[in-house]
Amino acid sequence: MSETIQVQMLGEFTIRYGDCVISDSNDRSHRVWSLLAYLLVNRRREFTQEELINLCWSGGTGSSDPANALKSVFHRIRALLDRLEDGLGHRLLLRRSGRYVWNEEVPITLDIEQFEERCRRGDREKEPEARLRAYQAAVGCYRGDLLPRLSGEIWVMPLETYYHGLYAGAVSSAIEILEDCGRTEELAALCRQAVKIEPYKEEFYEHLMCALIENGDNREAMAVYDDMSEMLFSDFGVMPGETLRKLYRQASRTVNDHTLSMDELRMQLQEENSAGGAMLCEYDFFKILYRMQARAVARMGIAVHICLLSVTAKDGSALARRSLDGVMEKLPPLLRGNLRRGDVISRCSVSQFVIMLPQANYENSCMVAERLTGAFYRRYPHSSARLRCMVQPLIPNE
Missing domain, CATH: 1.10.10.10 (Winged helix-like DNA-binding domain superfamily/Winged helix DNA-binding domain)
Structure with a gap:
């Protein structure tokens, strides 16, 4: 042989x-x-x-x-x-x-x-x-x-x-x-390979984003962050660490490499899909909107309420992951269709959504919560899930 x-x-x-x-x-x-x-x-x-x-x-x-x-x-x-x-x-x-x-x-x-x-x-x-x-x-x-x-x-x-x-x-x-050695292209290629084997190791994503930013590929660095944050949130209900968020902000600040005109600025700021219904956003951006509203509430005294929507099994225990994923996928279009254009929705954990209801008092906010749960049960009468809504006023920044 x-x-x-x-x-x-x-x-x-x-x-x-x-x-x-x-x-x-x-x-x-x-x-x-x-x-x-x-x-x-x-x-x-x-x-x-x-x-x-x-x-x-x-x-x-x-x-x-x-x-x-x-x-x-x-x-x-x-x-x-x-x-x-x-x-x-x-x-x-x-x-x-x-x-x-x-x-x-x-x-x-x-x-x-x-x-x-x-x-x-x-x-x-x-x-x-x-x-x-x-x-x-x-x-x-x-x-x-x-x-x-x-x-x-x-x-x-x-x-x-x-x-x-x-x-x-x-x-x-x-x-x-x-x-x-400053060999950033080789570094980026190595890190791309590494995150396929180690998809949850944030250290490798940090080096990958640094290498991409160093190479001037800021949009790709932002795409890496988006994919990773979606994976972490979907699998564990957590967001990337502060170092990665700083890198994302650094990349996003340098995407526009020339002076913008007012028309260009307005086009970039305009919402791509202006269809009716509430706005759905990532949790990091929801926190920014929340803090902005908290300042406005303190200054102007307007009414803003927060609704926390939780998904469990009917007996209150944790829903099986496969069933939970199915429910969480169905909820965003249903929520958007039953809320106002000025309302904001974000997924804040593996089994929860948070909803911001501007210019809505406590009674109206509770009615909104009942409408959302009712709409879900009517749409999915045989679902094994139970929806619970908790409403509280937004706490103003003093």
């Missing part, structure tokens, strides 16, 4: 030999692929029957005859490997003195070992350029987290955390070198 068996475990689990490839994405034999992965990761060891039975059946539970069941799993593993070449399974997995061993005479490469070696090389190198090359090679090798279809296996979890931590460290080290 002259060719090397190539095993990929980062991002997906595939085994390639020559032109043939097998993958766990095309096979539902979870136990077979789990044991095969375990044998590969630990291939320089010998395995007792008891160890593998404990791995597959938690000490023998779940099988009346675990020894024969293990033999059956090994038969299926060998048959799986035979898809790469006839007889390959029996040449790779051997039985010696009652123990299972992997035939180390067969050349094999694992992407996790190449990835780890490149990370370590980057740590060892002294020259920045050599360190950068090693870290970039490591990052290029990391196509995703370890064995994603086996992520629930107890033995996989600590390894997944370990390799993910190595990846984040390699990216951070490469970012530092690129920033010191």
Whole structure:
């Protein structure tokens, strides 16, 4: 056998030999692929029957005859490997003195070992350029987290955390070198790749936005912020940190790179969609509008009320996420259609909307809240959701 068996475990689990490839994405034999992965990761060891039975059946539970069941799993593993070449399974997995061993005479490469070696090389190198090359090679090798279809296996979890931590460290080290060298285009490309693997790590978004702003691509920096803030809010009900908000404001201030005429200014300020109904805006902008109204209330004594609309299950408990997402998607057009043009709506948490009702006293605001909940129940009479509205006056800035 002259060719090397190539095993990929980062991002997906595939085994390639020559032109043939097998993958766990095309096979539902979870136990077979789990044991095969375990044998590969630990291939320089010998395995007792008891160890593998404990791995597959938690000490023998779940099988009346675990020894024969293990033999059956090994038969299926060998048959799986035979898809790469006839007889390959029996040449790779051997039985010696009652123990299972992997035939180390067969050349094999694992992407996790190449990835780890490149990370370590980057740590060892002294020259920045050599360190950068090693870290970039490591990052290029990391196509995703370890064995994603086996992520629930107890033995996989600590390894997944370990390799993910190595990846984040390699990216951070490469970012530092690129920033010191002023190579902002490479930095932006690296960060774009990194946020696909680490979609919730704000540090990488900060470096990406800084690089884009440095390159003069302010609109793209704003688009990155918009996409990230929408994702964070949708998944966790939170907004980006203050550093990212400052970068967004910095980018937005420099979008207009020439002096504006009054006509240009008015066109930019004009609402794109002037259809009827209330205004829907992001929560950051809602807070600005709220503070502006709080100043006006203190100065002019006008009546402004805030309505907090919460979505729960009918018994008051949290609604299942899938049902909640469906309700939260349906609410904005329904709210807009049942409110005035001067009212403002914003989603303020995973399960809540806040509504600003200018020039409305407490009684009228409560009537508005009842109208909104009534409209929802009429439109969706079989919904599993319950809508609760709480109305309070806007507190003026003294």
